[in-house]
Amino acid sequence: MEGAQILEVAVAAPLMGLFDYLPPPAMAFELLPGMRVRVPFGKGTRVGLLMGLKAGSTVPEGKLRQALAVLDAEPLLPGDLRRLLSWASAYYQHPPGEVLAAALPKALREGREPTRRRKLKTPPAAAAELASADVPPVLTNEQGRAVAAVNAAAGFRCFLLDGVTGSGKTEVYLRCIQERLNAGQQSLVLVPEIGLTPQLLERFRRRFPVPMAVLHSGLADGERLRAWTAARDGTARIVIGTRSAIFTPLKHPGLLVVDEEHDASYKQQDGFRYSARDLAVWRARELGIPLVLGSATPALESVENAQSGRYERLVLAERAGTAGQPTAHLIDMRTHQPRDGLTQPLLAAIRRHLAADGQVLIFLNRRGYAPTLVCVGCGTVISCDRCDARMVLHQQRGRVTCHHCGSDRAAPEDCPACHAELRAVGQGTERLEQALAREFPAQAMERIDRDTTRRRGEIERRLERVHSLKARLLLGTQMLTKGHDFPGVTLVGIVDVDQGLFGTDFRSAERLAQTFIQVAGRAGRADRPGEVYLQTLFPDHPLLRVLLADGYGAFATLALAERQQAGWPPWSSLALLRAEATERPLVFSFLESAAALARTALPPGLRVLGPAPAPMERRSGRYRGQLLLQADARRVLQRFLPDFRAALTALPTQRRVRWSMDVDPSELF
Ligand code: ADP
Ligand code: ZN
Numbered sequence: 278m279e280g281a282q283i284l285e286v287a288v289a290a291p292l293m294g295l296f297d298y299l300p301p302p303a304m305a306f307e308l309l310p311g312m313r314v315r316v317p318f319g320k321g322t323r324v325g326l327l328m329g330l331k332a333g334s335t336v337p338e339g340k341l342r343q344a345l346a347v348l349d350a351e352p353l354l355p356g357d358l359r360r361l362l363s364w365a366s367a368y369y370q371h372p373p374g375e376v377l378a379a380a381l382p383k384a385l386r387e388g389r390e391p392t393r394r395r396k397l398k399t400p401p402a403a404a405a406e407l408a409s410a411d412v413p414p415v416l417t418n419e420q421g422r423a424v425a426a427v428n429a430a431a432g433f434r435c436f437l438l439d440g441v442t443g444s445g446k447t448e449v450y451l452r453c454i455q456e457r458l459n460a461g462q463q464s465l466v467l468v469p470e471i472g473l474t475p476q477l478l479e480r481f482r483r484r485f486p487v488p489m490a491v492l493h494s495g496l497a498d499g500e501r502l503r504a505w506t507a508a509r510d511g512t513a514r515i516v517i518g519t520r521s522a523i524f525t526p527l528k529h530p531g532l533l534v535v536d537e538e539h540d541a542s543y544k545q546q547d548g549f550r551y552s553a554r555d556l557a558v559w560r561a562r563e564l565g566i567p568l569v570l571g572s573a574t575p576a577l578e579s580v581e582n583a584q585s586g587r588y589e590r591l592v593l594a595e596r597a598g599t600a601g602q603p604t605a606h607l608i609d610m611r612t613h614q615p616r617d618g619l620t621q622p623l624l625a626a627i628r629r630h631l632a633a634d635g636q637v638l639i640f641l642n643r644r645g646y647a648p649t650l651v652c653v654g655c656g657t658v659i660s661c662d663r664c665d666a667r668m669v670l671h672q673q674r675g676r677v678t679c680h681h682c683g684s685d686r687a688a689p690e691d692c693p694a695c696h697a698e699l700r701a702v703g704q705g706t707e708r709l710e711q712a713l714a715r716e717f718p719a720q721a722m723e724r725i726d727r728d729t730t731r732r733r734g735e736i737e738r739r740l741e742r743v744h745s746l747k748a749r750l751l752l753g754t755q756m757l758t759k760g761h762d763f764p765g766v767t768l769v770g771i772v773d774v775d776q777g778l779f780g781t782d783f784r785s786a787e788r789l790a791q792t793f794i795q796v797a798g799r800a801g802r803a804d805r806p807g808e809v810y811l812q813t814l815f816p817d818h819p820l821l822r823v824l825l826a827d828g829y830g831a832f833a834t835l836a837l838a839e840r841q842q843a844g845w846p847p848w849s850s851l852a853l854l855r856a857e858a859t860e861r862p863l864v865f866s867f868l869e870s871a872a873a874l875a876r877t878a879l880p881p882g883l884r885v886l887g888p889a890p891a892p893m894e895r896r897s898g899r900y901r902g903q904l905l906l907q908a909d910a911r912r913v914l915q916r917f918l919p920d921f922r923a924a925l926t927a928l929p930t931q932r933r934v935r936w937s938m939d940v941d942p943s944e945l946f
Contacts, residue, residue, distance in 0.1 A: 283334045284308070284344055286325035287362070288318055289374040289386070293922065296325070297334040299343040311352025311359055315345040315388060324348065324388040326377050328359060348388055353509075354380070355526050357563045362524075365556060368915065370852075370922050370938045371549045379549050380524035382502045391506050411483045413451065414597070420445050423591040424452040427532075430567040435558055437538075437583045438571040439830075440593030441602065442798025443762075446571045447477070448597065450534050451484055453569065458487065458514055462531025465508075465516045467523060467553055469540035470759050471495075475737055477536075478517065485515060492518030492525060520545060523553040523560065533561045537759070538570035538579060539791055544943040552941060573798060573829070574791040577840065580833045581847045603769070603800040603807030605825050609816045617712035618704035623770050623810050624716060631720065631749055635767030635805065639709065639752045640796045642776060644726040645669035646708045647701035650677060650688070654697025659689060663898040670701050671728070672708075682897040704772065710752055717750060725753035758795040769800040771811045778818055781892055782945050783845045790824055790832050846941070850911040852918060853945060854904040854925075855891070856936040861900040867930040868904050874924050875906065882909040883917055892945070899935075905945070914940075 285295040298316050300308060312327050322345060334341055354362075362380055366373040378386060385391060416424060419440075427436055427449075440446040454464040468477060471493040481489060490504035490513035507513035511528030518525065520543055535543070535557050543553040554570065561568035570579055570588070583590040596602065606622075613620040618641070627637050647670045650659040659668045661679035668677035670688060678685045692699055701708070710724045723739045730736040736756075742748045746765055751757070777789030793811075801807020813821065824832050841848045854871055858864050868888030875885045884907045891901035908914035922938060925931055 282308070283331045283341075284314065284327055285329040285331060286314055286316055286344070287328050287373040287377045288316060288323050288325040289378045290318070290323075291372055291375065293366075293370070293372050293919075295328055295373060297336050297341060299341050301344040301346050304347055308347060309352050311349075311354045311356070313348040313353055313385070313388065315348060317342050317345065324386060325374065326354065326359075326381075328363065328373070349391075353385065353391065353526075355509075355528075357530075357560060358524065358526050360563060361556065361560050364559060365549075365551055367919070369549065369551050369940050370918050371551075376549055376551075379521060379545075379551075382505050383498050384502045385505075389502075391502070391509070410486045413484070414445075414448065416448070416452065417445065417593075417595065417597055419593045419595065420449050420452075420597070423449050423593065424456075426589065426591055427453045427567050427569055428456045432565045433562045434567045435561065435582075435588045436567065436569045437575055437579050437588045437590045438569050438593070439575055439583070439590055440571065440573060441596060442573040442795065443596040444573070444593035445597035446573075446593060447480065447536070449591075449593075450536070450569065450571065451481070453532055453534070453567075454485070454515060457531035458485065460531060462529045463508070463511065463514055463516065463527045464532040464534065465522065465525060465527060465530070466518075466534040466536065467543070467557065468517060468519060468536045469542045471517070471519055475740070476762060481515065481517065487514040488512055489515045489517060490525075492516065492522040494519065494521075520553040523556050530564045530566055532566060533557050533564075533568040535568070535570045536572075538572045539574050539576040540759075541788075541943055544941075546943075547937075550937070550939045550942075552943075555941070574794045575833070577787055577833055577837055578847045581837060598804065601801065601806055603797055603809050605797060605809040605811065607816045607821070607825065608810055608812045610812050610814050613812075615812065618709055618772050619712055619716070620812055623772075623812060626768055626808065626810050627717070627750075627770065630768040630808070631717070633767070636743070636746065636749050636751065636763065636765035637768045637770065638757065638763065638766045638796075638799050639713065639750070639770045639772060640754075640757065641704060641706050641709055641752070641772040642754050642792070643703075643705045643773075644707070644728050644754055645678065645680075645705035646672040647703050647705055649702040650699050651702055652692035652695065652697050653700050654692060655695045657692050657694045659693075659699070664896045665893050666896075669705065672701070681893065706752060706754060709772065713750060713752060720750045721748040722750040722752060723748040725751070725756055727754070727756070730756070755792070757799065758792060761799065763799055766799050767801055767805050767807050769797055769807070769809045771796060771809070774811045774813045774821070775815060778813075778815060778820065783840070783843070784944060786820055786836055786839075790820065790829060790836070793824060794829050844907070850908045850914045851940075851942055852906040852914055853939040853942040854906070854936065855901065855939060856903070856934045857896075857899040857901040858934040859899055863930075863933045864900050864902040867928065867934045867936065868902050870928050870930045871925055872904055874928070875904075875921060878917075878920070880913060880917055882913045883907070903945070 284298040288296050310327050310329055313324055314327050316325050362376050366376045438446050457464050490507045492504050508516045509526040516525050535554050538554050545551050582588040608620050608622045630637050649667050650670050661684050664681045666681050670677055675688050676685055677688045706726050725739055743751050797809040800809055856864050856867050872885055886905040888902050888904045
């Protein structure tokens with residue numbers, strides 16, 4: 278290349294595209310993509326990342342500014358990660374500088390030196406690091422085949438490890454990781470939540486006496502930087518993290534694992550709305566290494582990818598060890614009237630399992646005392662002032678709370694309209710805890726939900742009491758379904774399975790099936806048979822019938838056929854344009870002009886649906902609406918979006934709303 282080089286820099290700013298700069302005056306280091314540069318930006322300076330170098334710029338001469346300094350002696354980000362960031366920025370239509378901000382620890386974004394490696398909170402890498410610390414079990418035939426398939430992969434290959442709960446998926450990951458350790462390579466493991474699964478980390482630590490890096494949102498800046506650096510310089514041989522850990526640089530990448538790949542937490546729900554699961558597929562391909570997606574309830578997208586042969590399906594149909602599958606029973610709440618949410622057959626089952634020294638888990642995915650507080654006189658329902666939502670009664674605290682915006686106030690004594698009595702309707706975990714305490718006064722009980730586990734260390738303390746069998750009655754929300762292994766649990770009771778049965782979202786049925794299978798899977802994981810009881814008002818619902826009789830696989834086949842008929846993903850590709858403002862007309866005039874814009878340039882195979890109000894139209898005092906773009910193929914949507922997005926930024930109506938683009942939305946609200 279001749280003449281002055283132009284630097285293409287990603288700068289954290291809400292603008293699509295890279296920024297052009299002239300090279301800095303005195304360069305201490307040779308310029309290479311992946312290095313950080315300090316650049317003038319507006320009236321101040323920012324730290325950006327050099328993404329590329331080119332010969333000329335479209336910025337008029339004289340307007341081009343000069344970078345101030347190069348901050349790194351060598352590229353901070355490896356090529357695969359830089360390309361991942363560029364690709365993700367284009368795919369999700371999100372500014373590259375903000376995408377970069379999601380990938381870099383704060384200290385590095387601020388221009389600090391990457392620390393030379395300091396101590397990691399793990400045993401040192403000894404010469405004996407390849408020897409296992411605990412004795413691994415003999416693999417089952419199914420596990421053996423799965424491990425062999427992954428280990429035999431030369432280059433990129435995506436495996437869907439489709440294994441029932443307790444079938445030993447984690448054991449498969451551990452063996453594949455061992456193989457990579459033996460080859461001197463690193464493994465990156467994504468998990469939905471780390472705070473909730475101390476057991477999983479324990480299992481990794483016991484198995485592998487090697488330095489590990491753990492990355493999650495609860496880390497202090499310094500801890501995060503150290504873990505990131507250890508992954509980048511190869512010190513950490515295993516990296517375990519939540520969603521954003523997909524952006525961790527690896528010196529010797531060998532294997533990617535996404536545990537519970539169906540989990541909704543892999544999709545970021547604000548700002549840069551990426552899917553870590555989908556990015557893992559892209560990154561593994563770029564790195565030329567195998568990827569294992571594991572789940573007992575794979576996302577329908579993944580099931581379809583396996584059926585079409587894009588992913589290789591590895592099946593673990595049997596539970597590991599001696600545990601069998603739990604047996605499920607439906608309780609018809611039309612014939613068995615519940616009292617405080619509990620029917621007689623469920624109470625009898627609880628009594629039976631407690632008497633046989635079993636442990637009991639009761640699941641209700643609703644915290645608080647009661648979801649509705651209604652006046653017996655005039656029927657007024659206590660609602661949130663800022664949302665289209667009811668206030669949830671938290672009786673112990675004497676408050677009503679909105680679970681959508683966090684509004685919280687003293688619970689009213691009587692009806693604010695007519696001063697008649699207020700009645701708490703429906704069940705939350707707090708109320709259920711009281712009901713269970715009345716029925717089983719002698720039993721120690723642990724309730725695990727967001728309200729009881731706010732304090733640091735509280736979840737560990739509660740789980741410990743469950744594991745040591747100090748508490749035999751266990752009650753909680755979704756928090757309990759995230760990968761916990763409760764060897765003593767023999768009975769799972771699902772208080773209200775109907776919550777998800779008639780959801781409005783195209784993913785409602787899938788989510789319900791996943792929750793049901795995951796909760797039921799907590800029963801009978803050791804050597805005792807498990808039982809599951811579900812209370813429902815709709816025992817003939819086809820979804821429940823298929824799930825109970827034939828399992829998740831049969832459900833997935835049925836649900837995929839329904840999606841195909843309705844033209845929902847994976848049979849189409851979606852992008853959702855969301856908008857919100859304090860005044861409703863502003864939202865709709867923007868969305869209508871956006872829809873008109875889209876319709877003028879609509880390619881074949883792309884449809885515009887809406888605008889429509891969001892399912893919960895008012896939230897946190899703002900009105901919300903949306904426009905849905907539905908394409909027959911991903912490629913059609915991807916070709917359309919860049920120009921559409923650029924045109925949106927030029928609309929006069931866009932200035933007074935907050936809007937965002939969600940590519941592959943996981944929920945339509
Ligand atoms: P999953 O991740 O599929 O839920 P885990 O890997 O946690 O399953 O295994 C469930 C239980 O079975 C664990 O207690 C684990 O130690 C045990 N286990 C896994 N594989 C084997 C095996 N091959 N033989 C005996 N026990 C096993
Ligand atoms: Zn609210």
